[in-house]
Amino acid sequence: MKSFMALLKRDLVLAWRQGGGVGTAVGFFLTVIVLLPLGIGPDQSLLQRIAPGGLWIALLLSVLLSADRIYQADYDDGSLEVLTMGAMPLEIVAAVKSLSHWLTSGLPLAIIAPLLGFLLNLDTSLVFPIMGAMMLGSIGLSFLASLGAAVTVGLRRGGLLVSLLVLPLYVPVMIFGISASSGGLSGPDVSSAAMGILSGITLVILVVAPFGSGAALRTYMR
Amino acid sequence: MDSSFDLINSMLYIVGMKLTGKALSCERGGRQVFDGLDFSVESGGMLELRGPNGAGKTSLLRMIAGLNEPARGEFEIQEGDNEVNLAQICHFIAHQEAFKPALTVAENLQFWADFLSGSDDKADISVALEAFSMEPLAELSAALLSAGQKRRLALGRLAMIKRPIWLLDEPTVGLDKKSVGQLQSLMRQHLDEDGIIIATTHIDLGMEGAKVFDFATLPERADHGMYDDADLEEGML
Numbered sequence: 001m002k003s004f005m006a007l008l009k010r011d012l013v014l015a016w017r018q019g020g021g022v023g024t025a026v027g028f029f030l031t032v033i034v035l036l037p038l039g040i041g042p043d044q045s046l047l048q049r050i051a052p053g054g055l056w057i058a059l060l061l062s063v064l065l066s067a068d069r070i071y072q073a074d075y076d077d078g079s080l081e082v083l084t085m086g087a088m089p090l091e092i093v094a095a096v097k098s099l100s101h102w103l104t105s106g107l108p109l110a111i112i113a114p115l116l117g118f119l120l121n122l123d124t125s126l127v128f129p130i131m132g133a134m135m136l137g138s139i140g141l142s143f144l145a146s147l148g149a150a151v152t153v154g155l156r157r158g159g160l161l162v163s164l165l166v167l168p169l170y171v172p173v174m175i176f177g178i179s180a181s182s183g184g185l186s187g188p189d190v191s192s193a194a195m196g197i198l199s200g201i202t203l204v205i206l207v208v209a210p211f212g213s214g215a216a217l218r219t220y221m222r
Numbered sequence: 223m224d225s226s227f228d229l230i231n232s233m234l235y236i237v238g239m240k241l242t243g244k245a246l247s248c249e250r251g252g253r254q255v256f257d258g259l260d261f262s263v264e265s266g267g268m269l270e271l272r273g274p275n276g277a278g279k280t281s282l283l284r285m286i287a288g289l290n291e292p293a294r295g296e297f298e299i300q301e302g303d304n305e306v307n308l309a310q311i312c313h314f315i316a317h318q319e320a321f322k323p324a325l326t327v328a329e330n331l332q333f334w335a336d337f338l339s340g341s342d343d344k345a346d347i348s349v350a351l352e353a354f355s356m357e358p359l360a361e362l363s364a365a366l367l368s369a370g371q372k373r374r375l376a377l378g379r380l381a382m383i384k385r386p387i388w389l390l391d392e393p394t395v396g397l398d399k400k401s402v403g404q405l406q407s408l409m410r411q412h413l414d415e416d417g418i419i420i421a422t423t424h425i426d427l428g429m430e431g432a433k434v435f436d437f438a439t440l441p442e443r444a445d446h447g448m449y450d451d452a453d454l455e456e457g458m459l
Contacts, residue, residue: 002336002337002339003336003337003338005336006333006336006337007333007337009333010322010325010329010333013324013325013329014322014324014325017324017325018324073322076318077318077319077320077321077322078316078317078318078319078320079320079321079322081287081289081314081316081318081320082314082320082334082338082379083337084288084289084309085287085288085309085310085312085313085314085338086310086337086338087310088337221289221290222289222290222291
């Protein structure tokens with residue numbers, strides 16, 4: 001437990017100090033959402049219809065933006081090798097690093113998403129469904145991103161490859177995330193069923209992704 | 223987790239621990255680096271690995287640390303318990319220092335102290351700072367350190383977290399005379415406490431009684447880790 005907290009704390013401090021974490025993700029998210037209505041035009045009803053989708057796509061891209069850095073620094077400076085020598089299995093190390101990625105990208109984005117939603121004329125009844133679905137879904141997104149990052153950790157400029165590898169895996173999260181975000185608009189049953197499936201998908205990712213990441217990291221260190 | 227650490231701590235004080243490598247073989251990228259390597263070190267003993275560049279000295283250390291898998295052969299710790307994870311009772315000080323420039327010296331040490339010691343709360347960074355006279359540097363950002371100071375920071379892990387086996391990859395690179403002296407006294411103290419040290423080196427580390435293992439003496443040694451293609455194909459068949 002002490003190792004767990006130590007690693008989490010270090011990663012959060014690093015994300016905060018290096019400015020690459022929270023700042024980049026929020027800044028990128030903000031830019032996309034601000035530009036979207038400018039590109040689409042001032043049609044209020046159209047904006048309202050695409051608001052949940054727009055927010056989700058922006059979230060997905062922002063999470064991917066910082067994905068390739070999850071393991072890169074630790075791999076480059078040799079920390080990853082020392083991390084394998086603690087009592088904590090590499091799978092848990094991967095889970096902690098994914099968690100800290102979520103805390104510095106997905107979580108803050110989910111919190112500000114409804115706020116930025118007003119730029120897209122977001123229906124006020126959707127504020128809480130969107131926030132909930134995004135918080136839940138972005139956990140899955142971060143864990144999948146860490147899987148992609150682990151698979152490409154030894155490659156220079158692996159960022160593009162991470163996106164290509166991970167995007168297909170993001171599709172289910174996004175589909176059910178958006179229908180869970182639609183609140184009562186498409187019927188209460190639809191959104192709560194979608195929320196249930198989204199939780200299921202996230203749980204599966206939560207369990208499977210750290211094992212994949214751990215195995216990939218081990219292979220790279222060989 | 224607690225029980226494994228108790229085990230590790232108790233192992234430190236068991237006299238007669240013996241680390242043995244049997245018929246080890248190392249392959250990197252399809253090429254054989256060394257084959258049929260045997261070694262053994264007992265508690266309180268030190269093994270110096272010498273040999274030309276590319277002979278596999280670092281690869282051997284990485285195998286012991288569990289980072290590489292031997293192509294053939296195995297390790298044994300003669301202490302009855304086969305379930306001990308070798309990586310968890312080793313310190314591996316590699317060429318890369320494993321420190322974050324965005325953190326201060328003290329924060330870097332504190333992280334490794336917390337992470338590597340787990341439930342054992344005895345790890346104290348002041349021990350590491352003292353061992354290599356780094357007290358004045360404690361609040362400095364690690365980005366500002368010189369190469370030698372970074373090396374001292376990495377070696378500080380040895381002092382603050384007790385682990386019975388030390389794997390050191392050219393530990394004196396970049397160190398000044400005073401720090402080399404401090405490292406030597408740290409190593410002597412470790413050997414007195416029945417620890418084991420395996421170090422690669424090209425210079426004399428000044429440790430009396432250290433066994434020297436020269437990779438040049440290995441049977442059928444591949445020339446600097448380079449088999450020609452015919453040998454490689456034969457080996458693969």
